[in-house]
Amino acid sequence: MLQAIALTKYYASIPAVQNLTFDLKAGQILGCLGPNGSGKSTTVKMITGLLEPSRGRVLFRGEDIRRDLVGFRKNLGYVPEEPNLYPYLSGREYLEMVGILRGIPQSRLGKKVDSLLALLSLHPSRHSAIASYSKGMRQRVLLIAALLDDPEVLILDEPLSGLDVSSAMVLKNLIRALGQQGKAIFYCSHVLEVVERVCSHLLILRQGTVLASGPTGDIQKRIGHASLEGTFHHLVEDVDPDKVTREILDIIRAA
Amino acid sequence: MIRRTSLVAKWEAHVREPFPLLVRLSMNRIFHGTNGGEEEGLTISMGLLLALLAIPGGFVSIFLFDKYGSFLQWLRGQTNFDPLAAALPDEYFFIVLSMVVTGGIAVWWWDSIFPDRRDFTNLAHLPIPASRIFLANSVAILILTYVCAIDVNAASSILFPVIVGASQPKFSFMAQFAGVHALVVVLASIFSFFAVFATAGLLMLLLPYPLFRRISFYVRTLIATVLLATLSTSFAIPRMIRDLPRTSHSPLRFLPSAWFLGLCQLLRGRADRALAELGHVAMVALLSACAVAAAAYTLAYRRCFVRLSELADTPPGNLGTRTSWIFHLLDRLIFRTPFQRAGYRFVLKTLFRNEAHALALGGFLSLGVVFASQTLLSALNGKGISPLPTANELSIPLILGYCLLLGVRFVFDFPAYLQANWIFRFLLDGNIIYESIALARRVMLCFVAPWILLVAVPTYVYFWGWTIGFLHIGVLTLWLWLLTEVLLVDFHKLPFACAYPSFQPSAVVAMIAFVLGYFAFTAMTADLEAKALVSPGVGGVFLVISLGVWYTVYGIRRSVVGIDNHLMFEDAPARHFEFLHLSDDG
Ligand SMILES: Nc1ncnc2c1ncn2[C@@H]1O[C@H](COP(=O)(O)OP(=O)(O)OP(=O)(O)O)[C@@H](O)[C@H]1O
Ligand SMILES: [Mg+2]
Numbered sequence: 001m002l003q004a005i006a007l008t009k010y011y012a013s014i015p016a017v018q019n020l021t022f023d024l025k026a027g028q029i030l031g032c033l034g035p036n037g038s039g040k041s042t043t044v045k046m047i048t049g050l051l052e053p054s055r056g057r058v059l060f061r062g063e064d065i066r067r068d069l070v071g072f073r074k075n076l077g078y079v080p081e082e083p084n085l086y087p088y089l090s091g092r093e094y095l096e097m098v099g100i101l102r103g104i105p106q107s108r109l110g111k112k113v114d115s116l117l118a119l120l121s122l123h124p125s126r127h128s129a130i131a132s133y134s135k136g137m138r139q140r141v142l143l144i145a146a147l148l149d150d151p152e153v154l155i156l157d158e159p160l161s162g163l164d165v166s167s168a169m170v171l172k173n174l175i176r177a178l179g180q181q182g183k184a185i186f187y188c189s190h191v192l193e194v195v196e197r198v199c200s201h202l203l204i205l206r207q208g209t210v211l212a213s214g215p216t217g218d219i220q221k222r223i224g225h226a227s228l229e230g231t232f233h234h235l236v237e238d239v240d241p242d243k244v245t246r247e248i249l250d251i252i253r254a255a
Numbered sequence: 256m257i258r259r260t261s262l263v264a265k266w267e268a269h270v271r272e273p274f275p276l277l278v279r280l281s282m283n284r285i286f287h288g289t290n291g292g293e294e295e296g297l298t299i300s301m302g303l304l305l306a307l308l309a310i311p312g313g314f315v316s317i318f319l320f321d322k323y324g325s326f327l328q329w330l331r332g333q334t335n336f337d338p339l340a341a342a343l344p345d346e347y348f349f350i351v352l353s354m355v356v357t358g359g360i361a362v363w364w365w366d367s368i369f370p371d372r373r374d375f376t377n378l379a380h381l382p383i384p385a386s387r388i389f390l391a392n393s394v395a396i397l398i399l400t401y402v403c404a405i406d407v408n409a410a411s412s413i414l415f416p417v418i419v420g421a422s423q424p425k426f427s428f429m430a431q432f433a434g435v436h437a438l439v440v441v442l443a444s445i446f447s448f449f450a451v452f453a454t455a456g457l458l459m460l461l462l463p464y465p466l467f468r469r470i471s472f473y474v475r476t477l478i479a480t481v482l483l484a485t486l487s488t489s490f491a492i493p494r495m496i497r498d499l500p501r502t503s504h505s506p507l508r509f510l511p512s513a514w515f516l517g518l519c520q521l522l523r524g525r526a527d528r529a530l531a532e533l534g535h536v537a538m539v540a541l542l543s544a545c546a547v548a549a550a551a552y553t554l555a556y557r558r559c560f561v562r563l564s565e566l567a568d569t570p571p572g573n574l575g576t577r578t579s580w581i582f583h584l585l586d587r588l589i590f591r592t593p594f595q596r597a598g599y600r601f602v603l604k605t606l607f608r609n610e611a612h613a614l615a616l617g618g619f620l621s622l623g624v625v626f627a628s629q630t631l632l633s634a635l636n637g638k639g640i641s642p643l644p645t646a647n648e649l650s651i652p653l654i655l656g657y658c659l660l661l662g663v664r665f666v667f668d669f670p671a672y673l674q675a676n677w678i679f680r681f682l683l684d685g686n687i688i689y690e691s692i693a694l695a696r697r698v699m700l701c702f703v704a705p706w707i708l709l710v711a712v713p714t715y716v717y718f719w720g721w722t723i724g725f726l727h728i729g730v731l732t733l734w735l736w737l738l739t740e741v742l743l744v745d746f747h748k749l750p751f752a753c754a755y756p757s758f759q760p761s762a763v764v765a766m767i768a769f770v771l772g773y774f775a776f777t778a779m780t781a782d783l784e785a786k787a788l789v790s791p792g793v794g795g796v797f798l799v800i801s802l803g804v805w806y807t808v809y810g811i812r813r814s815v816v817g818i819d820n821h822l823m824f825e826d827a828p829a830r831h832f833e834f835l836h837l838s839d840d841g
Pocket of ligand 2: 040041042081
């Protein structure tokens with residue numbers, strides 16, 4: 001459903017993403033992994049059409065998304081990395097605004113927003129300004145905004161950040177269920193357990209390039225690690241956590 | 256050389272010490288507002304602000320060159336010329352100007368004189384005594400107050416004495432004149448600053464915090480209006496001051512700017528008994544403003560900063576469903592497409608829940624009210640109602656409409672919380688530029704239409720009958736609509752959602768256009784209308800002008816949209832060259 005072809009992004013001649021290619025089919029949940037600064041959010045911004053790639057294309061149902069961004073976004077739900085919401089609107093007002101802009105008839109909108117707010121335990125504070133919301137509450141508002149119009153493609157950039165245990169469980173189940181219903185989901189996260197359990201496919205990035213991609217089981221089999229954590233460390237060869245810990249302790253203790 | 260570098264190094268080391276660092280932090284916050292940097296719209300750099308503040312004084316002084324120059328020519332041959340008496344009205348004007356400008360700054364900084372939530376989260380958990388933070392904040396306020404007071408008056412303190420003293424042979428006269436002038440205007444500035452701060456501190460102290468937040472917008476608008484009114488009446492006051500000894504109950508006793516004129520004359524040794532009294536009042540007022548401000552500030556600080564983490568940072572205005580019937584009504588009547596419906600809700604809420612935006616609009620409104628009431632006063636000036644309205648009487652709604660429409664258009668350009676505009680970038684694309692113009696037009700007209708219908712129509716019909724009433728309302732409506740179209744001629748954005756280039760060289764041009772437009776829109780139109788009421792043939796001019804304006808707007812808009820019909824989210828200054836994408840295939 002959503003294809004990226006040789007996506008490349010330079011920020012002032014510094015490459016953030018290079019030659020990224022993937023194909024996200026209906027019903028697939030593609031987990032995007034990578035250390036900080038590896039280009040996950042940059043990729044997300046490019047495939048939502050918020051950032052223009054330096055090279056490469058993004059296709060939705062075989063057509064370049066730039067041809068018809070509006071049509072593409074009608075089918076797209078997006079949870080950005082940072083919950084930047086208008087702090088002086090209430091949660092309900094914000095969601096109503098999003099719903100109206102998405103063209104949901106007002107007769108259905110109010111009820112829909114209220115029910116979703118209630119289900120995500122935001123009902124008591126629906127009339128308070130978002131400025132007074134906690135991080136997790138903001139994140140839940142973002143999730144509702146993304147799901148409001150039943151999109152075909154969901155792009156989630158660290159959607160679990162700040163969520164409490166039960167909301168996180170709801171979200172994980174929800175993502176799996178949406179995948180089973182045939183939605184295409186692009187899921188960026190640092191939480192390996194969740195990715196392992198939820199995602200059917202993986203895309204592992206380091207410094208803007210793809211290290212591995214394919215069905216989750218295949219990658220793990222190829223590397224030969226039973227856990228995703230082992231696979232990830234094998235691929236990314238990030239840092240040795242024990243060694244770094246020791247060094248940090250040494251520096252702190254030194255007078 | 257070595258000495259110098261060591262001095263620089265010492266200074267740098269000193270600035271990095273905790274206390275100066277805290278002071279700098281406080282100054283930054285006061286300067287950039289409590290949202291500091293997040294609110295990218297209405298912040299300007301210190302240098303630019305200082306330059307802008309110094310401009311009015313310099314400007315007015317330069318105007319005076321002409322006055323005193325021709326004065327001198329006219330006086331040639333006259334021997335009993337008294338420069339001090341001649342300079343009295345200008346002296347008064349400078350005092351008012353300095354009070355208005357510094358008072359305006361204090362109103363602007365109203366919210367940011369106290370440490371805010373971010374200061375709290377960043378500093379409160381560090382091992383710094385609370386008293387240190389308090390002291391640093393106080394020092395920052397004092398520094399900024401004195402810098403502003405000196406900056407606002409710098410130009411006039413140099414130029415004005417030179418201009419006045421040019422007629423005198425002795426240099427000592429000029430030096431003395433300059434000394435007294437500088438001292439008085441700076442004291443007046445400081446008084447004005449601390450009077451506003453004392454008001455803020457007292458309100459904060461006496462009212463519960465949420466109530467304080469809610470009413471502070473109205474109080475600030477009120478103070479701004481009073482300041483503007485003082486400025487615009489300053490031409491009438493010097494005459495009253497000359498008559499002061501002969502009037503027993505002069506209202507001047509309650510006018511702070513008159514107190515400081517009294518102080519000035521007292522220092523010059525030119526005060527009669529009444530003026531000397533005013534001068535003493537000035538001293539007492541100055542001291543009590545400082546004392547009240549300091550006390551209220553200290554107590555309010557203790558009360559608020561310590562509990563800052565408990566107090567919700569709610570925006571002014573009430574949220575909830577109480578106003579939803581208004582929106583439903585507007586949905587039915589005016590805003591018909593989903594874009595417009597979502598858009599005007601966003602625009603109205605943004606406007607009224609962001610104090611800076613509401614305050615800027617309030618400033619324009621109070622400008623309108625001040626101008627309109629002045630016009631009304633000179634229209635009424637002892638005469639009854641004539642059978643045909645005069646130009647002054649006709650121009651009042653035009654003045655109010657002009658200031659309101661320009662105010663709304665002006666605030667549209669300032670972004671609110673830009674980080675959140677990704678939702679619009681994400682949801683809106685494609686050629687909805689006509690939709691965004693329609694939205695902006697309707698919102699602007701919503702601000703002027705109600706009072707035209709509810710206030711202007713009944714008033715004109717009551718005083719001058721149906722025919723003249725409706726003719727005038729017709730012209731008024733047509734003119735306001737045309738003005739809206741002109742203001743939106745190349746509107747390419749969603750209000751409040753577009754980044755603004757940090758430096759606007761066009762600001763000066765816009766200021767001049769505002770003044771010229773004011774005269775064209777109000778005085779000239781009203782004159783023409785008054786003539787047309789006497790000889791109806793003149794009315795044809797209205798038709799010609801409106802057709803011309805409409806045709807021009809239509810033409811420009813078509814050519815603009817022809818180039819680019821996308822909404823802008825970054826109002827970058829025009830690029831001088833475009834990169835050629837030679838490497839792209841195709
Ligand atoms: N606006 C920008 N200007 C310049 N460089 C940027 C910009 N945004 C991102 N980068 C750079 O691009 C690279 C990729 O950043 P990106 O935000 O995509 O990382 P990420 O994988 O999402 O990291 P994280 O896990 O921390 O969210 C980083 O090196 C970052 O410094
Ligand atoms: Mg990221």
